[in-house]
Amino acid sequence: MTTTPLFWRDPALPHVELRYIEDGRQVRYAPHSHRQWSLGAILAGQSHFQYAGQQQVIEAGQLLLINPHQVHACNPCANMPWSYYMLYIDTEWLTRLRQSCGELDSDHWEDLSVSRLRDQALFNGFSDMATQLFDPLVSHAEKDAALCHYLQQLFAQVRREASPQSLLPTEPLHRALEHLHKHYDSNVPLQTLCQLSGLNQGQLIRQFRQTSGMTPHAYLTNLRIQMAQVALQSDLPLVDVALTHGFADQPHFQRTFKRLLAATPVQYRDGPKRLYQQQNTTHQ
Template structure:
């Protein structure tokens, strides 16, 4: 669908939402100037296309500069952060397809074996970058047929051109088992986490050994991973209709402003705006967030 782009709004703005016509997909459209994303990861995939300006994305293998005509692709659980690469910031459209949705598309349209993912983080691909923007335009217009169709073409095209089979999970080595045990304990005690020393004692290693093992396994130190995990759980609670104050307490943030700060730096919008969009999504779909 070829449509003229709407005039750009001035200042910073962002919308993070779901479109009922395309299950398994979150969408973010934004202009950021001063905003920066703290280090985090996603359970599903990230596919982003910059329309104006430059976004610097910091990944384990280095920094990529996303500019118009490029597509950024990030596999699940890959830690990353981002900020403006130029003083005027960047305007972009991002798709967050679930792992299940990508797997379904890969099975139908590619010969990739096992778990399909992306071999590259950034590519020059103006045609597919335009498709990313078109998914947003179709969803905003309420055109479910076009949004779903263009999304599937976008993901299938990227997988065929830049896809690979992600490495199979191997039996955990000693350090990885230590990290997994620590992660499980943090998940269980999210609202009242142990200190680093207590956590290390619980899994039977020293604090520095735990720091090394945890970062090697998850790409983040335990405290950064915990903040990311708290925001993920807060999103689920907000999806279910929980109030902001209740969600903040439930995941272990000291108060609602604490939730606001970390949520915004990871998700890209404040939790109140996120919850309002979810409520509108459920209303549009004829359902309930509860």
């Protein structure tokens, strides 16, 4: 069994990304969040799932539904095998799909209240869909159709129990968040965020924790890694990605990336190319 994470991405389908771990016993994630909506399938073993302020034990056969920007971490139970898929879907694309299914009344994203689901048919469907995404012989159109069909089935299943549940930032905090998103590649003093929001330091940190689950510093670090992921997909040199995304140097960037995403920047950047090369070798 391999411990190296396997990544699938395709420029023809920029709204979806898939990660697979065959042996995740040594995987360690720090609390983090993603820009995308995420869907995980636990294939083997057990893990501790930290989400929305709670920690639960997740077993094989369960699906995990993770809202965008929701702080979470999923790590293996001690001495237990652990294998999983994780699907990342662009939020705007998924919002349009949910709206076309009648699950949303507007073109604004709404968080789901469901974070875990045990349904054998949907679990098997996830594995089938993931297999198609990884298969180089399946066309782009077929992959996109399989993805849409599966997600429509998933949302039809959770519609009744899923309700809007999103803690939106207050207007003062929104100004601070907006500044961070514009200047994530720079050092942003806490005092600047206090001035923008009109909050004192204690109020600011408290509201950040209540809304995002992170301190302002942790939020900024996580945001830098999110934007670095986008840059890595353009095959930019690691040192350039590090320095243009607010990191002191390449080693600092690599350590932070690995701590939050349990993969190195090189594994994330080159994973799809290595997968393509392996598949070509297999089919020759």
